[in-house]
Amino acid sequence: MKEGWRKLPLGAIIPEAGSAEKFHTGDWRSERPIYHPDKCIQCLICFIYCPDSAIKVEDGKVVGIDYDFCKGCGICAKECPPKAGAITMEREMK
Amino acid sequence: MIVARTGNEAMAEAMRQVNPDVVAAYPITPATEIVQIFSSFVHDGLVDTKFVAVESEHSAMSACIGAAAAGARVMTGTASQGLALMHEMLFIAAALRLPIVLCVVNRSLSAPINIHCDHSDTLASRDSGWIQIYTENSQEAYDSVIQAVKISERALLPVMVTIDGFIISHGMERIDILDDREVREYLGEPPKRPNLLDIDKPITMGPLDLQDYFFEHKRSEIEGMNTSLPHIEAVAREYKERFGRYYPVIDTYRIDDAEVAVMAMGSAAGTAKVVVDRMREKGKKVGLIRMRVVRPFPKNYLKELIQGFAAVGIMDRSDTLSTLGGHLYVETRAVLYRASHQPPIKNYIYGLGGRDISLEEIEEIFEEVLEIGKSGKVTEPVVYKGVRE
Amino acid sequence: MPLLEIRWHGRGGQGAKTAALLFADAALETGKYIQAFPEYGPERMGAPVQAFNRLSDEPIHLHCGIKSPKIVVVLDPTLAETVNITEGLPEDGVVVINTTESPDAMREKLGLTKQKVFTVDASKIAKETLGRDIPNTPMLGALIKATGILNFDSMLKSVEEKLKKKFPNNPELVAKNIEAIKKAYQEVGR
Numbered sequence A: 001m002k003e004g005w006r007k008l009p010l011g012a013i014i015p016e017a018g019s020a021e022k023f024h025t026g027d028w029r030s031e032r033p034i035y036h037p038d039k040c041i042q043c044l045i046c047f048i049y050c051p052d053s054a055i056k057v058e059d060g061k062v063v064g065i066d067y068d069f070c071k072g073c074g075i076c077a078k079e080c081p082p083k084a085g086a087i088t089m090e091r092e093m094k
Numbered sequence B: 001m002i003v004a005r006t007g008n009e010a011m012a013e014a015m016r017q018v019n020p021d022v023v024a025a026y027p028i029t030p031a032t033e034i035v036q037i038f039s040s041f042v043h044d045g046l047v048d049t050k051f052v053a054v055e056s057e058h059s060a061m062s063a064c065i066g067a068a069a070a071g072a073r074v075m076t077g078t079a080s081q082g083l084a085l086m087h088e089m090l091f092i093a094a095a096l097r098l099p100i101v102l103c104v105v106n107r108s109l110s111a112p113i114n115i116h117c118d119h120s121d122t123l124a125s126r127d128s129g130w131i132q133i134y135t136e137n138s139q140e141a142y143d144s145v146i147q148a149v150k151i152s153e154r155a156l157l158p159v160m161v162t163i164d165g166f167i168i169s170h171g172m173e174r175i176d177i178l179d180d181r182e183v184r185e186y187l188g189e190p191p192k193r194p195n196l197l198d199i200d201k202p203i204t205m206g207p208l209d210l211q212d213y214f215f216e217h218k219r220s221e222i223e224g225m226n227t228s229l230p231h232i233e234a235v236a237r238e239y240k241e242r243f244g245r246y247y248p249v250i251d252t253y254r255i256d257d258a259e260v261a262v263m264a265m266g267s268a269a270g271t272a273k274v275v276v277d278r279m280r281e282k283g284k285k286v287g288l289i290r291m292r293v294v295r296p297f298p299k300n301y302l303k304e305l306i307q308g309f310a311a312v313g314i315m316d317r318s319d320t321l322s323t324l325g326g327h328l329y330v331e332t333r334a335v336l337y338r339a340s341h342q343p344p345i346k347n348y349i350y351g352l353g354g355r356d357i358s359l360e361e362i363e364e365i366f367e368e369v370l371e372i373g374k375s376g377k378v379t380e381p382v383v384y385k386g387v388r389e
Numbered sequence C: 001m002p003l004l005e006i007r008w009h010g011r012g013g014q015g016a017k018t019a020a021l022l023f024a025d026a027a028l029e030t031g032k033y034i035q036a037f038p039e040y041g042p043e044r045m046g047a048p049v050q051a052f053n054r055l056s057d058e059p060i061h062l063h064c065g066i067k068s069p070k071i072v073v074v075l076d077p078t079l080a081e082t083v084n085i086t087e088g089l090p091e092d093g094v095v096v097i098n099t100t101e102s103p104d105a106m107r108e109k110l111g112l113t114k115q116k117v118f119t120v121d122a123s124k125i126a127k128e129t130l131g132r133d134i135p136n137t138p139m140l141g142a143l144i145k146a147t148g149i150l151n152f153d154s155m156l157k158s159v160e161e162k163l164k165k166k167f168p169n170n171p172e173l174v175a176k177n178i179e180a181i182k183k184a185y186q187e188v189g190r
């Protein structure tokens, strides 16, 4: 249930930071990026380009993709250096 | 302290005493002096204000919105075309519930180009969600600017305070100004509200808001305006207790036993008071209603007040260009709908583009309204007083 | 004092507005309620301009134009030929005019009968003291002498203070203005 007007904060503000986390853009995917760690050269280009911060990074290294938020745009696969080719796109199977 | 000040000087003086955090402004006749004088206060180090000289009024209001969103106490000034250029941003300031105080010098809107007074500029932004206070003279303008800061911070709505172009803005009058210390003590620090620079409580302002929430947010803003009148009244009462001067939402003059009344707004109401005195001397029972707060429209007070008269003449320094007449007339008619007693009312549109309205002309209006009171008949509901046919 | 209304006639650049402001300020200091306002047209050097004062012991609510002032002050003698400077002047009205002519000659020229006419060569005084034909401050002196509305010394003090604020780096100019006012006060005749 969404709140009625009396309960909303004044001025249509969003009073909490990072509330986008509650919104799973992963539902939008029709294609899914597959990360191949063996081919990855850890250039982090995919991390920079991903519009939804869905490239998971730990200790400065790419470790995978967060499918809750990855919307399947394919930018990471496109930007991953061809000589590495560490991300490929597949049809989403739900 | 008793001093001689023009309306513009009085408003600039009030701004100096308020010592806002940010003023972003662009000059326009006849309001230029307000921000020009204020900028010299900034230059002379008399205020701590960050003065942002922008390239247009649209930018001025945008910068004010940004500063207010960051938690600052913000003021600016404009007139006419400048206010029109701000129009888009006015709605945003109000919907974001930002306490901004805008000093407006009323001037007609082009075309034809004219720099003199009428109320078409602020009345064209009456639906923007701003509180609107129309003042009669320099003294009231000065007091109202200080009050507006308090009102805006309590109601969490932006406030416009207006003076009549040239008549008040450039006319020097005797006014009584407060000590700087008194003003600063009265206003105190602005109450804390959610803002963009609060890193402990980060918030988002102005997000996209579609079918699922926009209506609720708008409804909440409407409620803000609906419930703002008590804030305005409370501030007026406190101000009276502290400083002695009182300004009601609707100012009245000698109406207690009046048979008929004339309604007016701005500087002409002062002239009309003198007419009331003259007519009273001749034994004619007339009184004056001066609308001071127009947004929120004080419908209940007005309804209560106006029902007791045999007739009311409504003076408008603007026309809605809608076939309906002037703004005050149209809104008063709406208020009177289904009232138990509906006095006949007649609209006198006057003074467009700064056309002087004389004592004699206002007396003619009163005489006519007395006649209407007797006959109960209004033949021509909207007339243009002082225009050449 | 009941409501007193004054109209100043000058030409753009002669300081009619400044004179009205200085006069109102001086009156304020004697405890009066005041108004001072110019008539705003296009502002051009040399064009005929007007400025106005209202003075009263009571608060002034009027915000309409002034149609029949009790006193008219004329800063420029040539205006008498182009502008109707006596418009609306009541029978007990007073004209104070900057001219080389005598009060009688001026009265005849203006077609006045009952009204009082005072003349002073304020331009000469201005040129002699200030070195320029800016007759507004001397005319203040003439106005006070002719009408007695304000105490001369307190008016002088007020004007001096205001001019000091306006020209903080030019005490000589302030002193010359004061001298011009005093001279006009002495020389104005009826």
Ligand code: SF4
Pocket: A033, A049, A050, A051, A052, A053, A054, A055, A065, A069, A070, A071, A072, A073, A074, A075, A076, A077
């Ligand atoms: S497909 Fe798009 S959203 Fe998903 S990880 Fe790659 S760049 Fe990010």
Ligand code: SF4
Pocket: A039, A040, A041, A042, A043, A044, A045, A046, A047, A062, A079, A080, A081, A084, A085, A086, A087
């Ligand atoms: S762009 Fe490709 S190679 Fe570079 S870090 Fe990402 S997956 Fe690895």
